[in-house]
Amino acid sequence: ATADLVGASVVKVPGGDDYDAEKEQQFGNTANVIGTNDSSKLNVFTSHTLGMVEGRHLKASDKHMSMVHEDLAKTNGLKVGDTLTLKANPYDADNESHSTATVKTTIVGIFKGDSDRKVSSRAELTSNTVYTDLDTTSTLYQYKAGKEIYQDATFVLDRGVDVEKTMEAAKKLPVDWNNYQITRNDQYTSSMLNAARSVRSMMRGALIGVTISAVIVLSLMLLLWMNDRRQEMGVLVSLGIGKPSLIAQYLTEMILIGLPSLVLGWLCARGAAQWLGTSALRSVNASAAKELSSMGQVGGDLESNMSVRTLDSLTVSIDTTAVLYVSLGLLAVMLVCVAISRIPMLRKSPRSLSELR
Structure with missing residues (x-):
């Protein structure tokens, strides 16, 4: 989801204005919100691109919980246990219902890590990424039960199980593979x-x-x-x-x-x-x-x-x-x-x- 921070400010790109007046008005205080039922298994954490500084990871039983980057926390004086309010951005193309729903989340973890490559806008800053539970993203975009849109699902195999054979077996399942793609996670x-x-x-x-x-x-x-x-x-x-x-x-x-x-x-x-x-x-x-x-x-x-x-x-x-x-x-x-x-x-x-x- 894409959500505006309420009572807090996103981290800006140093040394320049990256948005014009219209984009500033629409997305000037917007953060990238990623819902997950287990943040510890996300690629960015398993590859150690990001790492935990304080608190814990998100888990399936969480409801209206969040994890924020240390730079965002420092900019707004946030710590584990504080609340961060998110408001759905109606200008986001994925926000089909043009929802403006607001969700108050409790910060359970603070993570660190950043890209060492040059960014072109504040939207690419890792600092402006917020991880939440699935209930939060579903509420923000007002998804009806069973109608949620998921970007991906990760399946973890037991040690020693052949990945290629498992993928071949999965492709034989009664799934419309014109709409889905199965790939190795190590890409x-x-x-x-x-x-x-x-x-x-x-x-x-x-x-x-x-x-x-x-x-x-x-x-x-x-x-x-x-x-x-x-x-x-x-x-x-x-x-x-x-x-x-x-x-x-x-x-x-x-x-x-x-x-x-x-x-x-x-x-x-x-x-x-x-x-x-x-x-x-x-x-x-x-x-x-x-x-x-x-x-x-x-x-x-x-x-x-x-x-x-x-x-x-x-x-x-x-x-x-x-x-x-x-x-x-x-x-x-x-x-x-x-x-x-x-x-x-x-x-x-x-x-x-x-x-x-």
């Missing part, structure tokens, strides 16, 4: 999802590249080290030490060196991983901004802002699973290097092993 957060996928892809590529490089460098170093100890092995075998015992000794040495190396690597990785994740996110956001600029001007309203939002920050942590995988990988490299360098030597005589090369 409003597509930019954030794309950013997450891009960062994941970059991190996966970095992981593969670093792993391959590490395996190659580590293998070469171990092979050179083992090959350099050929004479030592020959001397020890000549003294009566069994070759299996020598293999066990070399593996033990590698493990003793590998354990502190893993600890040092984990400490270094904590900082390096966060730096790498932040760099990847910065690159992805820069690419998204460039793509967005080529698409032309995007509005400053909530839905437009939500559709182009990207990830603000990224927290990277090293979990125990990653450490376990690295440890197993390190052990595998050690075993392979020992096998490659020592198995051929086990077939040689102590004298041939002791020869200088």
Whole structure:
């Protein structure tokens, strides 16, 4: 609904007059009123475009309750528990009955958040959006029972349920799909999802590249080290030490060196991983901004802002699973290097092993 504030003023666009005289007279003190039976499930809140500052969300049992933006509350000295009176605007095209009904609502919550894009009028300001229960919007526009007009309905699926299969099943219901459209709810957060996928892809590529490089460098170093100890092995075998015992000794040495190396690597990785994740996110956001600029001007309203939002920050942590995988990988490299360098030597005589090369 579109409603005028009674005894309160909307937030104005800073630095200019956005309405002409006629529009100022008709919509100068008008707020966008959105009725909902559960504000916590609205896209703007689930995507964290908006967040609660004080109070609570609207729920299905509410009647004549409202939530206001912190800027609107500050402009009018409002707080949770105060009343906000709304009057239906007869000039709104959706107000088919030209209702001027007035509803006094109780403020149950104050939210925060705004578009970071330039707005062209006060109607696009998030500050001038008021959320109310469905009874309030129905009373404002004088809808008769069963004749209300709903913009959308959101259906939340259980975790693990296939969205596409559910949508296909829904389309087989006896509904006139010429008048309705069923879509995925994540279309409003597509930019954030794309950013997450891009960062994941970059991190996966970095992981593969670093792993391959590490395996190659580590293998070469171990092979050179083992090959350099050929004479030592020959001397020890000549003294009566069994070759299996020598293999066990070399593996033990590698493990003793590998354990502190893993600890040092984990400490270094904590900082390096966060730096790498932040760099990847910065690159992805820069690419998204460039793509967005080529698409032309995007509005400053909530839905437009939500559709182009990207990830603000990224927290990277090293979990125990990653450490376990690295440890197993390190052990595998050690075993392979020992096998490659020592198995051929086990077939040689102590004298041939002791020869200088």
